[in-house]
Amino acid sequence: MSLQSLLREKRVLVLCGAGGVGKTTTAAALGVAAARAGRKVLVLTIDPARRLAEAMGLTEGGTEPTPIPPERLYAGTEVGPGRLDVWMLEPRIVFERMVRRLSPTPEAARDILDNRLYRFLSDLVAGMQEYAAAEALDGFLEEGHYELVVLDTPPSRHALDFLEAPGRLARFLDDRIVSLFLPEEKGRGGRLWRKTSQLLGSVLGSIFGESFTQEMRAFMGAFSGLFSGIRERAERLRGRLSAEDAAFLLVTSPESASLQEVGYFRDMLHERRLPFAGYVLNRSWAREDGLAHPEALLRHAEDEAQRGGVEALIHLARHEQVRADAHRGLLSLLAENLPTGAVAVAAPESGSELEDFGGLVRLGEALATS
C-alpha cells in the first residue's frame, strides 16, 4: 500500500510523534493532498506554528472549521470535488460544548461552566488538549460530515500520551470510584465503601484543606451527571480508532529518529490493537537532487576569494552527502519489516516554502508520491 491509498481509503488518520518533528505540518500537507485527490477532508490541528496558520488562512478562536476556498486548494489545476476544512482545536470550546450537550438542563450546564474549578481545570493545558482532541474527533466522526479526518496530536514527549489521557479519565470515571468522591448524600454502598470514603475524605481534607475539599466534592457532584456520557464517548472513540479504517502514522525527524523509540511506538500501538500505518521521515534529504558536483565550479573560479568559496562549497557538499546518505539509511531501516499495508515515506526539507499554501501542496504531493 502507498500513502496515496491510505489517503484515499481511510477515515481517520492520526499523526503522532515527538515534539517539533512536524506533526502539524504533515497533517496539513496530507489533508491538502487527500482533498485534492477528491475527498471531503477535515484537518484538526493543534497549536499550528504561526506561519502555517497564516498559510492556511486560519483564525484563532474559530468555533467552526474554516473551509479552504476551492480556488486556493486547487490553485494551478482545475477545481475538483474534494474539499478541505481546517479547525484549530480550542479545548475551551470543545469542553464547553461537551458540557452543554451532556447536561440534563441548560441550568445544570451553567452551574458547571461557572464553577471556578471548572475554569481551573480547562485552563491547564497539560492533558486537557489530549482530552479535547479526542472529544472533538469523536464529535466530527459522529456527525459524519467528513470522509476523512486528519488528526494532529498535541506536542508531547510521548507519542501516545494522546491515547492515554482519555483512558485515564475513563478509568477514573468508573462509577464505583467516582461515587467515593461525591458529597455524602449522593453516595451509596456498604461498609467497605463507607470506610474508604471516610479515608479519602480525611486524606483529601489534609491535602487540600476542608473547605476546598467540600468545594471539590460539590463540583464532582455537579459534574457527575456527565460522567457516563464521557465514558461512553471514550469507549466509542477507542472503538473507532482501532477500526480498520483508522490509521496511525508516526512522524519523526532524521535528528530525533531514535530507532529504539520508533520501535517502542510500534509495540505500544500493537499492544493496544491500534492500526499502525507507518512512518513519515520528515525534513529529510533522502531524495537525490540530481545536481552537479561543485568541483565543476573550480574551473570558473577567477580569484582567491572565488577559489576559497568553491573549496568551502565542496566541503559543504561532502557534508550534505554524508547527511543525505544517513537519511537514506534511516529510511530503509524504517522500511524494514513493515507490516503489510504500512509505509515508510520521506518528506523533503521544504525550507521557507511552507510560507504559502503552495508549499503545503508540494509537500503533500511529495509525500503521497514518495
Next chain:
Amino acid sequence: MLDALWERRALLVSGKGGVGKTTFAAALARAAVASGRRVLLAEVEVSPEDSESPSPLASLVGVRSPSARVSEVSPGLSYVRLSAIEGQRLFLQEVLPVRLMADAALRTRALRRFLEAAPALREMGVLFQMLALVRRTRPDGGPLYPLTVLDLPATGHALALAALPDALLSVMPGGPIGRSVREGLELLRNPTLTGALLVTLPEPLPVSETLELATAIGRHRIPLAAGVLNRLPEKPFPPEGRAAVERLLGTHGPHQGQRALARLDRAQAAEVRLASNLPAPLLTLPELPEHGRELVERLATHLTGAPS
C-alpha cells in the same frame, strides 16, 4: 559564565522537542562534575503507566534501570527519574498526621486514579519530589545535592509546569498544597538559586519560539540563565568566500551543497538574531558527528574548555 551557573541549586533545561535538551543536560552535568561539583541529574517520567519506557537520559549517563530512587552513576554524579506517584507519596507523608495513612491512602485504587487522572496533581507530584531532593541534607547540614540539573519535557509541557504554581495558588491559596507551592516558588523564582537554560537550534522557527518561550517564562518570573544554541554547523568560508560563491552559483546554476549552504545561512542568521534578542547570555555548541555518550563527552569538554 559556567562558574556562575554552578553556584545555583537548580538548572532547568528546556526547549522544543528534539533540539538536544537531553544531550545538553547530560553534558552540562558532566561539565559540572568535572569542575568539582556534586550533581543530581534529573528527568521527568513520561507517564506513570509506562515506567518501562526507554529513557534517553539514563542511557546517556549509563544508568540501566532508571527509577524514582536516586542512583549514583559515577563519583559526583547521581541520576533520578522524577515520578508523580513518588512525589505524591512524599507529599502525603508530610501532610498526613499518620505515616501509615499515606501508604493506606495510596493503596486505595480510587485515590490513585484520582491522582493520575487530574493533570495538575501529576505535575504537582513531580515538582514536589524535586523539591524534596533539593532540600535533602547531609549529616553536616550541607545540601546532599548542591546542584540539580533537570531535563524538562518539550516546551508545551514545560510551560504547563511553569504555569502550574500560579494556577494552583489561585484556587488553593492556603493549606498544605499552597504552602509547598509557595516554597517551590521561592526556589524557582530566586535567580541566585535557579536558572532556566533554553536549548534551541540555529533555524528561524526554533529561534522565534525560543524568544517567545523566554518571554513566557519571564512572565512566570522564572529566571533565565542562558540560551543554548545547539548544533551550530562549522563555518567553512574564508572572508569574501561566501559572496564569491553566490556570484558563481548565480552564473552557473545550482550545484550540490546547496541544501547545506542554505542551512548554513539560516544558522548564521539565527545566531545573530538570538544573540541580539535574548535577554541572557548565549552558549553555542557545535554540530558534531558523534552520537550518544561520545557526543555527551565531547560537548562536556567543549563546555569546560570554552572561554568563560
